[in-house]
Amino acid sequence: GIQVEQSPPDLILQEGANSTLRCNFSDSVNNLQWFHQNPWGQLINLFYIPSGTKQNGRLSATTVATERYSLLYISSSQTTDSGVYFCAVEDSGAGSYQLTFGKGTKLSVIP
């Protein structure tokens, strides 16, 4: 099956700093989503981005499908950005709409 690797596994930031999270995947994809899991366990949709670039406030994401990676940018980080960020992909060859998740990046933003 498709492999999804996220880096870094852990990240500690001072409030106000910027960061880049990376997601590499091993095969072509129909769907790529970024999620934020807050400390209460809720998975929040950030972006649906199988290709191209999108921005939403302080967050933006870019996926280069031909090179099989996606980047999530967080600018001017806030303590509420803390949590785990997951990248999930749907294998275009599987035809099943199932998502395969990476192991996540645990972000801690300190005041």
Add this chain to the structure above:
Amino acid sequence: SAVISQKPSRDICQRGTSLTIQCQVDSQVTMMFWYRQQPGQSLTLIATANQGSEATYESGFVIDKFPISRPNLTFSTLTVSNMSPEDSSIYLCSVGRLAEETQYFGPGTRLLVL
């Protein structure tokens, strides 16, 4: 988008017992999935809940342990049977529509087995 609720939100159970988790969506959806997230881990797909037919299970998950029902396009249940402490996890349902690419997740059910 879709509004998804799960019941119960959390539970503490004794080993050997079973727990049924409900997933309710506010509108009809094509696809419903069940995931497990073990402590400190990522999400792993358990099965695809098929409306009106048997669920499709992923490798490592079997119907006897995780029976699933999906009687209509807005509701599904997952039962965790004969529980052991290793079943302590967050269980999440997710939904999607063929006309939309994005999948949405419910709030999860936190299960602790003693």
